[in-house]
Amino acid sequence: MNTETKQAVEKILTDYLEKHGQRKTSERYAILSEIYSHEGHFDIEELYVFMKNKKYRVSRATLYNNIELLIDAGLVIKHQFGKNLAQFEKAYKYKQHDHLICSDCKKVFEFCDPRIMQIQSMAEDLLNFDIFHHSLNFFAKCRALKENGTCEHKKD
């Protein structure tokens, strides 16, 4: 990842840890760095394998503990795409977007629409809450599937 982003997210983590009186362990910075060096979604097992394949001696328990911390610090976002498997994504400077999941091949697509923020404001005022996160998922069938018998995006 670029140096600017690396420094920025490390500072956010440092500030968060200091504010909450938690320790600045090397594992926490290693996990953050690993997450920000990958594009797209990942689950804990994938992150574990990535880090094991490098020099890191890291445990799944530590990953589970610290991913929660990173979510709380606003550095990571958690997704649930219908399966019983939490998936994650880096959050810093990543444009707000939502997801569409292909029911055929389970591939996840991204899109964004500013109108979601208007709905959010409406819900906040209606229910008297402050919303800090949203999750919008569309489940869909590829139009090419019924015409050609195959997802046209499978070749990607």
Next chain:
Amino acid sequence: MNTETKQAVEKILTDYLEKHGQRKTSERYAILSEIYSHEGHFDIEELYVFMKNKKYRVSRATLYNNIELLIDAGLVIKHQFGKNLAQFEKAYKYKQHDHLICSDCKKVFEFCDPRIMQIQSMAEDLLNFDIFHHSLNFFAKCRALKENGTCEHKKD
């Protein structure tokens, strides 16, 4: 539940089973009836306990199998509210709505906003998919919490 709804959902199930060459077992109709006799969200374990507390001899495996069938038939909707626990809800004649989850007490609130359908149309055309289901969840802090130190809706 009212007789009209009961007959309507049973017909939908019957049509679905006949169309797919699947058997009309008493368990399937019992599960459907049980689901439609409750308001709000439920998970498989709750449904299992409900049915055990009545006369039914039913297994969790059958519930898991048939809830998928009912979802496919459009009679049940599945939700994931951030935890690794699938929650379900009856779908027939139930107005389209979305959810806001209180981060303090985890209570789930409902709201609806027609603009979600506009976003859906946009995403369909942008990505060339036909969307058959959507899931929009807001995660939020109750405004009364920071003022009074307690969720004002906890008394509900």
Next chain:
DNA sequence: ATCCCTGCAAAGGGTTTGCAGACGC
């Protein structure tokens, strides 16, 4: 009579917990 569907129990897979040792403070 066929064979799909069921109940039961064991297995599976992701996540959490307990504990002794390590390390930030």
Next chain:
DNA sequence: GCGTCTGCAAACCCTTTGCAGGGAT
């Protein structure tokens, strides 16, 4: 040195699977 954080492994919980018996067609 104190107390938190870590790695490891076992425990946990929800869900899926295997199998023999039962019921729909």
